[in-house]
């Protein structure tokens with residue numbers, strides 16, 4: 001059993017069988033767990049025996065999910081929380097103290113940006129932003145008090161990449177904790193731990209659920225760091241509900257086949273878009289025209305389900321494209337079986353200044369597509385008619 005491959009663990013890891021001998025894991029909807037006697041209870045609280053105590057601390061469904069994701073990523077340990085942002089904040093909260101500095105790639109998920117710019121400074125934790133496209137500038141920005149490097153790759157929404165092998169080496173050289181938000185690539189397409197990342201985290205809400213139903217977050221990595229994050233979460237309470245954990249753990253079983261299909265569909269769609277009338281440019285990691293194509297090929301086993309393209313014209317054409325789609329959903333999510341389109345300049349990134357948007361690669365006509373699992377011919381037909389409607 002010990003030499004199972006990661007995908008077998010993703011399907012087969014299961015909380016211990018109950019007296020009913022179920023084949024699939026039951027949902028453990030209980031807020032606490034009972035003890036035989038005072039001695040067992042004492043030993044559990046003292047940490048002398050491995051035992052569930054209270055659902056804010058541990059729950060079999062939650063642990064099963066963490067175990068599957070850690071196996072897929074080749075990490076020593078993992079812990080799951082209520083949302084992706086809970087995992088991000090618990091990572092900062094557990095590992096950083098007043099006076100610490102974070103080096104972060106400028107293109108970040110909006111709420112992570114809010115934590116870095118609005119929340120952490122109140123606790124004396126500062127940051128410097130660097131550009132994905134300019135890695136040479138990074139080493140010079142590492143200070144004596146830099147404790148963490150935080151990146152997303154591929155980035156949202158411009159689909160830029162960070163060279164993980166290079167960054168893993170830099171982090172090791174400087175003695176800094178490297179954290180990778182691996183949400184877009186998933187544990188299937190990219191394993192940051194293998195490149196020297198200390199922690200890899202996910203919004204499980206996206207591809208791990210993959211069907212737009214529940215929220216969750218997972219962080220995996222070295223035992224000691226994950227223990228600190230667990231202790232922080234156990235005390236502060238962003239616990240994942242057993243129901244969501246049960247759904248997510250079931251979803252991990254099909255993550256590999258879904259990611260292969262998402263990647264296949266997105267590559268075909270990206271190729272179809274490239275060079276079309278009305279399309280100024282297309283960004284997808286596995287398109288040879290991507291400026292970081294070589295990096296993509298060296299660290300990802302598939303390009304993922306997200307692509308970005310720029311409609312000719314600009315803001316108005318971008319909005320018109322959004323108004324013209326009939327099949328694709330206009331919704332604030334990604335990583336769903338249903339194809340989702342978004343127009344960052346008028347929505348998620350509307351509050352930024354023009355220069356700030358430029359700095360993270362968001363031009364007025366940029367459209368992000370999270371390519372789903374419908375029959376791709378229907379998706380492409382929808383995009384085609386929307387392109388025509390928006391550019392004529």
Ligand SMILES: *Cc1c(COP(=O)(O)O)cnc(C)c1O
Nearest residue numbers: 083084085109181183203205216
């Ligand atoms: C969605 C997302 C998050 C936040 O996850 P939630 O589950 O919404 O809290 C963090 N990082 C990335 C890259 C995301 O796409």
